[in-house]
Amino acid sequence: EGLIEFHGSFQEMFEFFCKHSTIHGTVRLLCSGGGRARPALWRLLLLASLAMLYWQFALIFSQFWAYPVVLTMSMHSEPKMFPAVTVCNLDPYRFELVSEHLAQLDRMAEESITFLYGINTSARLFHLKDRKIHVQALANLSSSGFKLSQNFSLLRMSDLRSGKKHSSVGFRLCNSTGGNCFFKTYSSGMDAILEWYRFHYMNIMAQLPLIIDISQHEEQIEDVVYSCQYDGEPCRPSDYVHFHHPVFGSCYTFNSKGTDPFWTATKPGIPYGLSLILRAEQKDHIPLLSTVAGVKVMIHNHNQTPFLEHEGFDIRPGIATTIGIQQDEVNRLGGNYGKCTRDGDDVAVELLYNSSYTLQACLHSCFQHTMLRECGCGYLYYPLPAGAQHCDYNKHPAWGHCFYQLYNRLRNHHLNCFQQCPKPCRESLYKVSAGTAKWPSAKSQDWVRQALRHQNGYNSTSSRRDIAKVTIFYQQLNYQAVHEAPLLS
Ligand SMILES: *[C@@H]1O[C@H](CO)[C@@H](O)[C@H](O)[C@H]1NC(C)=O
Numbered sequence: 001e002g003l004i005e006f007h008g009s010f011q012e013m014f015e016f017f018c019k020h021s022t023i024h025g026t027v028r029l030l031c032s033g034g035g036r037a038r039p040a041l042w043r044l045l046l047l048a049s050l051a052m053l054y055w056q057f058a059l060i061f062s063q064f065w066a067y068p069v070v071l072t073m074s075m076h077s078e079p080k081m082f083p084a085v086t087v088c089n090l091d092p093y094r095f096e097l098v099s100e101h102l103a104q105l106d107r108m109a110e111e112s113i114t115f116l117y118g119i120n121t122s123a124r125l126f127h128l129k130d131r132k133i134h135v136q137a138l139a140n141l142s143s144s145g146f147k148l149s150q151n152f153s154l155l156r157m158s159d160l161r162s163g164k165k166h167s168s169v170g171f172r173l174c175n176s177t178g179g180n181c182f183f184k185t186y187s188s189g190m191d192a193i194l195e196w197y198r199f200h201y202m203n204i205m206a207q208l209p210l211i212i213d214i215s216q217h218e219e220q221i222e223d224v225v226y227s228c229q230y231d232g233e234p235c236r237p238s239d240y241v242h243f244h245h246p247v248f249g250s251c252y253t254f255n256s257k258g259t260d261p262f263w264t265a266t267k268p269g270i271p272y273g274l275s276l277i278l279r280a281e282q283k284d285h286i287p288l289l290s291t292v293a294g295v296k297v298m299i300h301n302h303n304q305t306p307f308l309e310h311e312g313f314d315i316r317p318g319i320a321t322t323i324g325i326q327q328d329e330v331n332r333l334g335g336n337y338g339k340c341t342r343d344g345d346d347v348a349v350e351l352l353y354n355s356s357y358t359l360q361a362c363l364h365s366c367f368q369h370t371m372l373r374e375c376g377c378g379y380l381y382y383p384l385p386a387g388a389q390h391c392d393y394n395k396h397p398a399w400g401h402c403f404y405q406l407y408n409r410l411r412n413h414h415l416n417c418f419q420q421c422p423k424p425c426r427e428s429l430y431k432v433s434a435g436t437a438k439w440p441s442a443k444s445q446d447w448v449r450q451a452l453r454h455q456n457g458y459n460s461t462s463s464r465r466d467i468a469k470v471t472i473f474y475q476q477l478n479y480q481a482v483h484e485a486p487l488l489s
Pocket residue numbers: 110111114120121122123
C-alpha cells in the first residue's frame with residue numbers, strides 16, 4: 001500500500017486509519033468494534049481531560065493577570081543620614097490673644113465636672129493666673145468677637161440595655177436648622193470630658209494660625225531641650241527648627257532637612273547617637289487637653305511632616321530611654337503590580353503639606369478637602385488650602401454635627417480617601433526598640449541637677465521628677481531593602 005491512497009468512501013478511510021494509526025488512545029476511542037460502552041467511556045475520559053486542561057489554563061492565566069510578585073531582600077551598608085527626630089512637650093501655651101477664652105472654657109469645664117460628679121476641681125486642676133504669652137508673630141491679629149457657646153453642655157444619659165442600666169456622658173450636636181441632632185456619647189465620662197474640651201478648644205484656637213513660629217521668641221518661651229549632643233558633639237542652633245503646635249505644644253525637629261554632613265551616621269551604637277536631656281515638667285498650661293505626662297518623640301524621614309498623634313511615642317519624666325533604630329527600605333514595583341506613587345504628582349488629592357508625599361499626609365489632605373466641601377470649613381489640626389477658614393461655631397454653628405459624622409465615615413472606610421491615596425513606591429521605615437531605666441538615680445540626682453542648673457538654665461528646686469533623658473541610636477548601619485520583582489514575565 002502506498003503512503004497516500006485515495007479511498008472510495010469515508011468508511012474505507014476510517015478503517016484504514018484505524019489499522020495504521022500509531023496514536024494509541026484514539027484507536028480505542030473511535031475504532032473498537034466491540035460494544036458501545038467502551039468508546040463511550042473513553043469519550044468521557046477525553047472530555048474530562050479537556051476540561052482539566054482548560055481549567056489549568058484558566059488558573060495559569062488568572063495568576064498571570066493578578067501580577068504576582070516575589071520579594072527579594074538585600075543588605076546595604078553605605079553610610080547614611082541620621083533620621084529626623086521631633087520632640088514635643090505636650091504643653092501648649094496660652095497665647096495672649098486667646099487666654100481669656102481659655103480661662104472661660106476652664107470655668108465651664110469646672111462647672112461641668114462639678115455638675116457631673118459633684119466635686120469642685122478648681123483648686124486642683126486649673127491655675128488660672130498662668131502667664132500669658134505674647135508673641136510677635138501674632139501681633140497683627142486682633143481678637144475677633146469670638147464667644148464661647150453654651151449650646152453643647154455635657155449631659156449624663158442612662159439607658160436600659162439587656163436588663164442592665166448603662167450610663168453614658170456626652171454632648172448634643174445639631175445641623176444648622178436643628179432638625180437633625182445626635183449625641184456624641186462616651187461610656188467613660190473621662191473620655192467625654194476630654195472630647196468636649198477638645199471640641200471647644202478647636203473653636204477657640206481657630207482664631208490663631210495652626211503652626212506658630214516661635215523661633216524668635218526663645219527668651220520668652222522656656223526651652224524644652226536642656227542639652228543636645230550628636231555623635232559626642234553638641235548640637236548647633238542651625239540643627240533644629242522650633243515651632244508651636246496647638247496640641248503638642250512646643251516642638252523641636254532635629255535634622256529636619258537631612259542635608260548637613262554633621263548628621264551622617266558613621267558608627268552604630270549608643271555613644272554615636274543623638275542624646276537629649278529634656279524638660280518633662282508638667283506645667284499643665286491646659287490640663288484637660290492631654291492627660292499624659294511627659295514628652296512625645298517621633299522618628300521620621302527628612303522633609304516629612306511628623307504626625308505625632310499617629311506615630312509618636314511618649315517618654316516618661318524621671319526616666320532615661322534608649323531607643324535603638326534600624327532602617328528598612330521597601331521598594332514597590334507599581335503599575336499593574338499594585339498602585340503606588342513615586343512622588344505624589346499623579347495623586348488626585350491636592351496635598352496641603354509642604355513636605356514630601358506620605359500616605360498619612362495624603363489622607364489628612366483628602367479629609368480636609370472633603371470637610372471643606374461638605375461642612376464649609378476646615379478641621380483645625382490639618383492645614384488649609386488658600387482662602388479657606390478653620391471651623392468655628394460662631395461662624396459655622398453646625399460644623400460639629402458635620403465633622404463627627406464625616407470622621408466616622410473616614411474611620412469606617414466609607415470615604416474614598418483610602419482609594420485615592422496610594423502608598424509611596426519607595427519608603428523608608430524605622431523599626432525601633434526601646435529600653436528604660438530610672439534617671440537620674442536617687443544617689444546621682446543631686447549632682448545631675450546641680451550640673452544642669454549651672455550650665456543649662458535648669459531652674460527647679462523641687463525634687464519632682466521633671467527631667468527625662470532620651471538617646472536615639474542606630475543599632476546597625478546595615479539596612480535591609482525589600483524589592484518587589486515580577487514572578488511571571
Ligand atoms: C469651687 O471652690 C472655689 C474655692 O475653693 C470656689 O471659689 C468656687 O466657687 C467653687 N466652685 C463651685 C462650682 O462650687
